[in-house]
Amino acid sequence: MRALTWHGNNDVRVDTHPDPEIMNPKDAILKVTSTAICGSDLHLYDGVIPGLKSGDILGHEFMGEVVETGPKSTLRKGQRVVVPFTISCGQCFFCQNQLFSACDNTNPVEKQDASEKLYGHAMGSAFGYSHLTGGYAGGQAEYVRVPFSDVGPIVIPDGMDDDEVLFLSDILPTGWMAAENAQIEPGDTVAVWGAGPVGLFAVQCAMIMGAEQVICIDHYPRRLELAQKFGAKIINFEETHVREALMEMTGGLGPDAVIDAVGMEAHGFVVDNVLDLVKQKIAPGADRGHALRQALLACRKGGRVSVPGVYGGMLDKWPLGAMMEKGLQIRGGQTHVQKYTQDLLRRIQEGQIDTTFLISHRLPLEKAAEGYKNFHDQQNEWTKVVLKPGMAS
Amino acid sequence: MAQETHHDTADEAQRADAAGTAQRDDAPKRTRRDDKDGDLAIVGRSVTINRPRAELFSYWRDFTNLPSFMHAIERIEMTGDRRSTWTVKAPVGQTVTFETEVTGLVENEEIGWCSVEGSQIKTSGHVTFKDAPAGRGTVVSAEIGYEPPGGDVGRLLAKLFMAEPNIQARHELKRFKMLMETGEIATGANHKSDRGDD
Known part of the structure; x- marks a missing residue:
C-alpha cells in the first residue's frame, strides 16, 4: 500500500509499505477513504515532539470502510467508521471513568518506559504519533490497522459525507x-x-x-x-x-x-x-x-x-x-474522544455544528507531502487539508 | 491507596521481624534504596487490575500460563502439584532449565515459589492479590528475588535473562494486566513477522 511517512524534520514522503495484518483478536483493518493533516502533525513535521522513527506512517484523523475484522472485533465488513485518534481498551480504570486518552492497556509495555520517566506515568496511545504513545502506524495511508476496534470506531449512518464526520476523529x-x-x-x-x-x-x-x-x-x-x-x-x-x-x-x-x-x-x-x-x-x-x-x-x-x-x-x-x-x-489533557463522539455526531446531524467550513484543500494521498508543506507554510489560506486515498492524482 | 499501604505495612513488618531487620518506613521493601534481601536482590511492582481477585489468582496459580505474559520464559511444565520445570530463553537459541517449588500458597491471596536446592539458577518469587479500594479491582504485587551478579551462575543469569530485572518485572506485570483486563497484549507492530518480544 501507499502511505505518508516521516523521514526527518520537514521531510515527509509517500512510500510503499506492506499492507497491515490482523495482529490481535479485537483488531480491524480499514480501507481509508478520508484522512486529514492535523496541526499536531506539524509539530512532528517540525521535529519538536520526541520519539519518532524514520519510516513511521503518520496520520491520526481518519475514516474508512471496514475490510477485515479479528474474531473479537465488534465491527462488520463494509461498515463506514470514523476512528478516534486515541486508542482505548474500554476495560481499565481510566476508560471506565471515561478518561479514554489515559488508557492503561493500549500502549505496548516496552513503549511505556519513556513516558513513565518523562511524565511520571505511562501515557495512553494514539495513531501515527510518537513512540511515546505506542508508535502505532497512522491513517495517512491506503489501509490502517485499528486495534481495540470494539471500543473506538463510530459507525456512520448512510447519507452522511466523509467531510461532515471526519473531524469526529480528533479536532x-x-x-x-x-x-x-x-x-x-x-x-x-x-x-x-x-x-x-x-x-x-x-x-x-x-x-x-x-x-x-x-x-x-x-x-x-x-x-x-x-x-x-x-x-x-x-x-x-x-x-x-x-x-x-x-x-x-x-x-x-x-x-x-x-x-x-x-x-x-x-x-x-x-x-x-x-x-x-x-x-x-x-x-x-x-x-x-x-x-x-x-x-x-x-x-x-x-x-x-x-x-x-x-x-x-x-x-x-x-x-x-x-x-x-x-x-x-x-x-x-489529550482528548477523551470516545466520551464525546455519539453526542457530537447527533449535533452534526441536527445542523448545530458546522464541520465542513474548515476544509480549504482536498488532495489525493499521493500529494500528501505537498499538503504538509503548504499547511505549514501558508497558514492563512491552508486552513485544513483532507487527503483522499481514492482520488485520482 | 491508603488501604494498600496498611496491608503492605503489616506484611513488611512481619517479614522484617522474621528477618531480624529494622523497618525504617512504611514503603515496600522493593522501593528501598538498597534493594537487597539477604543474598537476593529484590525487584517488584504493584499494579491494580480491574478484575476479581479469584480470577487473577487462578490464572497465575496455573504456572503454565506464566509464559503468556513473562516473555523471558519459554515454557513451564508442571511436574507435580507443587513442582514445575521452567525453561527460560537465552541468546543464540539456547535455553536454561531449572526446577521450582511452590513455597507459599494462600487461596486467592498469595503465591510464593522458589528454585529448588541445587538448581542451576537461584531465584524466588512472591505475588499477592488484595482487593483494591472502592471496587477498583485487585492490587497485584509481585516481588522477584534473584541472585545478584557474582559467581558464574549470577553472571550468566544477569546476562542471559535478567539484565534489566526491574524493567522486566514492570513489563511482565503490565502485560498480565493487559491480558486480564482486555484479553490481549497490545502491540504496535503491523505484521506478524515484526512482532518481537522486548
Missing part, C-alpha cells in the same frame, strides 16, 4: 472538551488563543455552551474571519495589545475563562517567545509557550484555564505566581 471533540474544561457559566466571556481548527471548534462549542461573549486571538486574517463567522469577536495580536484589549472588552474584569488552542509552537515576535524558540532549536523537549503565558495573565481572578494545545516537554518562565495568587484552575 471537533478536542474543541468540545476545550470548551467543557472552561466550565462556562451564564454571562461568561471566553477568550480563545488560536483560530486553528481546534480553536475554531472551541469557539463554536463555547457558543453552544452558552458563553455570553467569545473572543478569538490570532494573526491570520482568513482564520480570524472564520471565527467571526461563528459569532466570535476577534483580536489580531499583530495590531492590538491583547491583554489590554481583553480587559477593555470585559469591563475591566478579564475573561472568565481562557483557552490555549495554540500549544508548543506559539508565533509572535516577543521576548519570551524568541528565547523559547532558540531553546527549542537547540534542545528538543523545550516548549514555546507565549500564548499560554499570556492567557494566564489575562484570565480574571478565580477564572478557568483550559489547555487543549499540545505541549510535550518543559516550559520555563511559567507565571506560577499568577496561577496561585489569582486562584486560577487549570485543566488540560
